[in-house]
Amino acid sequence: MNSMEELQKPFTDHQAKLARYGKALSHPVRVFILDFLLNNAAKCCYSGDMAEELPIARSTLSEHLSELKKAGLIQGEINPPYIKYCINRENWEEARSLLSGFFDR
Numbered sequence: 001m002n003s004m005e006e007l008q009k010p011f012t013d014h015q016a017k018l019a020r021y022g023k024a025l026s027h028p029v030r031v032f033i034l035d036f037l038l039n040n041a042a043k044c045c046y047s048g049d050m051a052e053e054l055p056i057a058r059s060t061l062s063e064h065l066s067e068l069k070k071a072g073l074i075q076g077e078i079n080p081p082y083i084k085y086c087i088n089r090e091n092w093e094e095a096r097s098l099l100s101g102f103f104d105r
Helices: 003-008 013-024 028-039 047-051 058-071 089-103
Strands: 044-046 074-079 082-087
Touching (some): 013 089, 028 044, 044 047, 047 058, 047 082
Antiparallel strands (some): 044 082
């Protein structure tokens, strides 16, 4: 990275990751989704399973799933016409570590 790019980016990659995970956790529906996946015995489920538990439109659920996937906290396995979602364990552990480190200071 050259010095001009460093001047334009006043934060570290570590801080950017922390913010990405924090943004993903910033809505109660997304926290519900993560809880649902973490507490599901199969550890993966279809969006339809979550839609039955949440009083929101499927399109809204899809937007929240997309945000969690973009943040890397969940991953989807496509079995047309369905998508099965589960926690992305590697990124989940990274987020847990980053958030713990941030709040433990």
